[in-house]
Amino acid sequence: MTRDLEWYKSSYSSGAETDSCVEIAATPATIHVRDSKDTDGPRLAFAPTAWAGFLPFAAGD
Template identity: 55%
Template sequence: MTIHHTRLATLDLAWSKSSYSTGNGGECVEFAAAADHVHIRDSKQADGPVLTIGPEAWAGFVGVVAG
């Protein structure tokens, strides 16, 4: 496995917060859908790390947490 570290240009992405995000310091997730990837980050750390996954993995994740 090869891991590449790159700085993601997050300013060009339209981020959406989880519907459970209340702004009260809870555990919040933001996501931004791109053409062939979904980017995920901690909404409290907008400049922090971003996890990038494929649409199939995103659909699986949403299916599990919505379960």
């Protein structure tokens, strides 16, 4: 159940607008992503391998 997840601000979420944050919650099988301004809104879910493949693009590497 996603309500029991522990959410953390993503280290990749930063900038001039401090309220523009992405929050991450990880389980062994899924990485959950949500907008910190709309915690009850839509969420994304990624397999860990898909998330690992996305991170270099988010980091701008």
